[in-house]
Amino acid sequence: MKKNEVAMSAHTVNISETERWLSSIAGAAMILSGLKQRSVGGALRAASGAALLTRGASGYCPAYASVGRSYSRIYDTREALGGRCGVHVDESITINRPAADVWAIWRDFESLPNYIPSLKSVTRTDATRFHWEAIGPGRRSIAWDAEILNEIPNELIAWRTIGEPDVVSAGSVRFVQSKGRGDTQVHVRLQYEPAGGKSTAAIAWLFGKEPGQLIRAGLRRFKAIIETGEAPTTAGQAHGKRSLLHYAQRSHA
Amino acid sequence: MRALVWHGKNDVRVEQMPDPKILNPRDVILRVTTTAICGSDLHLVNGVIPSMQAGDILGHEFMGEVVEVGKENQKLKVGDRVVVPFTIACGGCFFCEKALWSLCDNSNPNAWMAEKLWGYSTSGLFGYSHLTGGYAGGQAEYVRVPYSDVGPLKIPASVTDEQVLFLSDILPTGYQAAENCDIQPGDTVAVWGCGPVGQMAIRSAFLLGAGRVIAIDNVCERLEMARDRNGAETIDFSHQDVFDRLKTITGGRGPDSCIDAVGLESHGGSFDAYVDKAKMALYLATDRPSVLRQAIHACRKGGVVSVPGVYGGFLDKVPFGAAFQKGLTFKMGQTHMMRYMQPLLERIERGELDPSFVITHRFPLARAAEAYDLFGRKQDGCIKVVMKPHDLVH
Ligand SMILES: NC(=O)c1ccc[n+]([C@@H]2O[C@H](COP(=O)([O-])OP(=O)(O)OC[C@H]3O[C@@H](n4cnc5c(N)ncnc54)[C@H](O)[C@@H]3O)[C@@H](O)[C@H]2O)c1
Ligand SMILES: [Zn+2]
Ligand SMILES: [Zn+2]
Numbered sequence: 298m299k300k301n302e303v304a305m306s307a308h309t310v311n312i313s314e315t316e317r318w319l320s321s322i323a324g325a326a327m328i329l330s331g332l333k334q335r336s337v338g339g340a341l342r343a344a345s346g347a348a349l350l351t352r353g354a355s356g357y358c359p360a361y362a363s364v365g366r367s368y369s370r371i372y373d374t375r376e377a378l379g380g381r382c383g384v385h386v387d388e389s390i391t392i393n394r395p396a397a398d399v400w401a402i403w404r405d406f407e408s409l410p411n412y413i414p415s416l417k418s419v420t421r422t423d424a425t426r427f428h429w430e431a432i433g434p435g436r437r438s439i440a441w442d443a444e445i446l447n448e449i450p451n452e453l454i455a456w457r458t459i460g461e462p463d464v465v466s467a468g469s470v471r472f473v474q475s476k477g478r479g480d481t482q483v484h485v486r487l488q489y490e491p492a493g494g495k496s497t498a499a500i501a502w503l504f505g506k507e508p509g510q511l512i513r514a515g516l517r518r519f520k521a522i523i524e525t526g527e528a529p530t531t532a533g534q535a536h537g538k539r540s541l542l543h544y545a546q547r548s549h550a
Numbered sequence: 551m552r553a554l555v556w557h558g559k560n561d562v563r564v565e566q567m568p569d570p571k572i573l574n575p576r577d578v579i580l581r582v583t584t585t586a587i588c589g590s591d592l593h594l595v596n597g598v599i600p601s602m603q604a605g606d607i608l609g610h611e612f613m614g615e616v617v618e619v620g621k622e623n624q625k626l627k628v629g630d631r632v633v634v635p636f637t638i639a640c641g642g643c644f645f646c647e648k649a650l651w652s653l654c655d656n657s658n659p660n661a662w663m664a665e666k667l668w669g670y671s672t673s674g675l676f677g678y679s680h681l682t683g684g685y686a687g688g689q690a691e692y693v694r695v696p697y698s699d700v701g702p703l704k705i706p707a708s709v710t711d712e713q714v715l716f717l718s719d720i721l722p723t724g725y726q727a728a729e730n731c732d733i734q735p736g737d738t739v740a741v742w743g744c745g746p747v748g749q750m751a752i753r754s755a756f757l758l759g760a761g762r763v764i765a766i767d768n769v770c771e772r773l774e775m776a777r778d779r780n781g782a783e784t785i786d787f788s789h790q791d792v793f794d795r796l797k798t799i800t801g802g803r804g805p806d807s808c809i810d811a812v813g814l815e816s817h818g819g820s821f822d823a824y825v826d827k828a829k830m831a832l833y834l835a836t837d838r839p840s841v842l843r844q845a846i847h848a849c850r851k852g853g854v855v856s857v858p859g860v861y862g863g864f865l866d867k868v869p870f871g872a873a874f875q876k877g878l879t880f881k882m883g884q885t886h887m888m889r890y891m892q893p894l895l896e897r898i899e900r901g902e903l904d905p906s907f908v909i910t911h912r913f914p915l916a917r918a919a920e921a922y923d924l925f926g927r928k929q930d931g932c933i934k935v936v937m938k939p940h941d942l943v944h
Contacts, residue, residue, distance in 0.1 A: 393644050521640070524640065525642045525697070527622075528659075529658065530573055530659050531685055532573070534570060534573060534694055535553065535569065535607060535694070536606065536686060537563070537565040537604075537605040538565060539604060540605070543603060543605065
C-alpha cells in the first residue's frame with residue numbers, strides 16, 4: 298500500500314501540471330472537452346463530482362426499492378438502487394484473456410485487494426456475503442457489507458451493499474468475450490450514494506474529483522496484472538534532486 | 551551513481567544519486583556502457599513537452615551490461631550485453647501481440663494522463679516526461695529496465711557498442727519512416743531534416759529501393775553528410791524555395807513520398823514558421839508544424855506522408871484540404887522498435903550497414919550538459935553525440 302500511496306501522490310503533481318499546460322494553451326482544453334461530446338449535464342458532473350455528491354446526499358433516494366423484483370439480469374445499477382440518484386460510474390476495459398479466465402479471477406473477491414490499491418481487504422462472511430474494507434482519508438478505514446445479487450458464470454456478477462453502511466452502493470461487472478477473438482470486455486457499473494452527510498468527504502476523496510477515476514485505475518491495474526503478471530510502476534526509481542514544489546505538492550496530496 | 555538530470559528549460563545537470571533498484575519481477579538493472587543524445591531530448595530541454603519534473607533522468611538511447619535480474623525474468627542473465635529499445639512494451643497485450651510495440655496498453659503507469667490528452671495511452675518511454683510514464687532514462691551509469699524480457703536485444707561480441715547503439719532508436723526510426731513510404735523501385739523520396747533520424751531515413755529509403763532521395767535542411771555539415779555519405783540530393787531551405795525546387799527536380803510531379811524527420815520544433819525562413827514560433831511563445835499553440843505543411847503541400851497526388859518527427863498537441867493551419875484532395879496517405883508514430891531491431895542487427899553483422907557514421911562527438915557523461923548545448927545549438931559540426939557513463943572526466 299505504501300508504494301501505491303507514493304505513486305498516487307506523484308500523480309497529483311502530474312495532474313495539476315498537465316492541466317496547467319493544457320489550459321495555458323488557448324482553446325486546447327476546450328477543444329478536448331468538446332471532442333468528448335459530453336452532454337452539458339455530464340460535463341457539469343465531471344467538473345464537480347463533489348457538488349453532485351452533495352445533491353445525492355440531500356435528495357431522497359429510494360435505494361434498494363426494486364431489488365428482488367428482477368433477479369434475472371441486473372446489468373443496470375439504477376434498478377438495484379431503485380432510481381437514478383447518487384453517482385454513477387460506467388467504465389470498461391478490454392483484457393487479452395478469455396471471459397472464463399477473467400471471470401474466475403474477478404469472482405475470487407478475496408483476492409481483489411491485490412488489484413485495487415485502495416481496497417484493504419475483502420472477507421467472505423457466508424456463501425454470498427462479503428465484508429469489504431477500504432482505506433479512506435487520513436488512512437481511516439471505511440467498511441461495508443455486500444451481497445451478491447446475481448451471478449452468471451463467465452458473464453455477470455452483480456452486488457449491492459447490505460445493512461446500514463456509510464455508503465449505499467450497488468454494482469455489476471459484465472464480461473463479454475469478443476467475437477472471433479480471445480479477449481474480453483469488462484464493463485463495470487457502479488452507483489453509490491452517501492447515506493448520511495457524514496461520509497460525503499470520504500467518498501469524494503475515495504473517488505477523486507472525477508467519478509470513475511479510481512475504478513478506471515483499478516481496472517487498468519487488474520488488466521496489467523492479468524496480462525503481464527505485474528503492474529507498471531516507477532515508485533522508488535532513481536531520480537535527481539526534486540524541487541521544493543514537488544515535495545510540497547506531494548505532502549499535500 | 552551519476553546521471554543527467556532535467557531541471558527546467560535549458561537546464562540539465564549531472565548529479566549524484568542512489569543507484570536504481572529492481573522494482574518489478576521482470577525488471578533488470580543495466581550498467582550503461584554507451585548512451586546517446588537524441589533530437590527528441592532537445593524537445594524536453596527546450597521545454598515544449600509538458601509534464602516534465604525537475605529531477606527526472608533523461609536518456610532513451612542506451613546499451614549496456616545486465617548486472618541484476620528480477621525473479622520472473624526468464625530471458626536475461628547477469629553479464630548479458632544488450633541494446634534497449636526506447637519504447638517499453640509488456641509483450642502480453644493486444645497491441646504487443648500485433649507488433650504495435652510503441653502502442654503497448656500496459657507499460658505506461660500514467661496512462662490516465664495520456665488518455666486525457668490523446669484519448670488512449672501509448673507505451674511507456676524511457677526518460678520522456680510523465681505523460682509517457684516518467685521512467686528514469688539511460689543517460690546514467692545504471693538504469694532500471696522494466697519488462698526487460700520483451701524489448702532488450704542481446705548483442706554478440708563481434709560488433710562494437712557504437713555499431714549497434716542506434717538500434718535503440720534512430721536506426722529503427724529512420725527505417726520505419728522509410729518502410730511507411732511503401733517505396734516502389736525507383737521512387738523519389740523527400741526527407742525534411744538531416745539530423746540523425748533524417749540520415750537513417752535516407753539510408754533506409756535507398757535500402758528499400760528508392761531511386762532518388764532529396765534531403766532538406768539548412769545546416770551545412772548535415773546536408774553534406776546527406777549528400778556525400780548517403781547519396782542524397784539536397785535542398786538548403788535557407789536559400790531555396792523548397793516546394794518550387796522539389797516540383798522542378800521531379801519533373802512537375804512531386805516526390806512519391808515525403809518524410810518529416812523534423813517534428814514539432816521546425817524552424818526556418820518561411821512566413822508560417824515565424825508565426826508558429828510567436829504563437830508557441832505566447833502559448834497560443836503547442837507545436838510548430840511548418841515542415842508538415844510543406845510535406846503535405848509538396849507530396850505528389852496519391853503519395854505518402856510519413857512522420858517520424860514528434861508531435862504532441864494541437865496543430866494549426868494544417869492544409870488538410872490539400873491532403874484530402876490529393877488523396878494522401880499518412881503514416882506516423884513512435885517506432886515499433888522490436889519489429890526492426892533483430893533484422894537490422896543482422897544487417898549490421900553482415901556489414902551491410904554501419905549506423906555509427908552519424909557520430910561526430912564523444913563525451914564522458916560528466917560533461918553531458920556541455921554535450922547537450924553543443925548538439926542543441928548545432929555547434930562545432932555536431933550531428934550526434936555518444937557518451938560513456940563510466941569514463942573518467944577529461
Ligand atoms: N518517431 C520516433 O519514434 C522518433 C524517434 C527518434 C526521434 N524522433 C524525432 O525525430 C525528429 C528528428 O530527430 P533528430 O535526432 O534527427 O533531431 P535533430 O534536432 O538533430 O534534427 C532535426 C533537423 O531538422 C532540421 N530542420 C529544422 N527545421 C527544418 C525545416 N523547416 N526544414 C528542414 N529541416 C529542418 C534541423 O536543422 C535539424 O538538422 C525529432 O522530432 C525527434 O523527436 C522520433
Ligand atoms: Zn530518440
Ligand atoms: Zn503491451
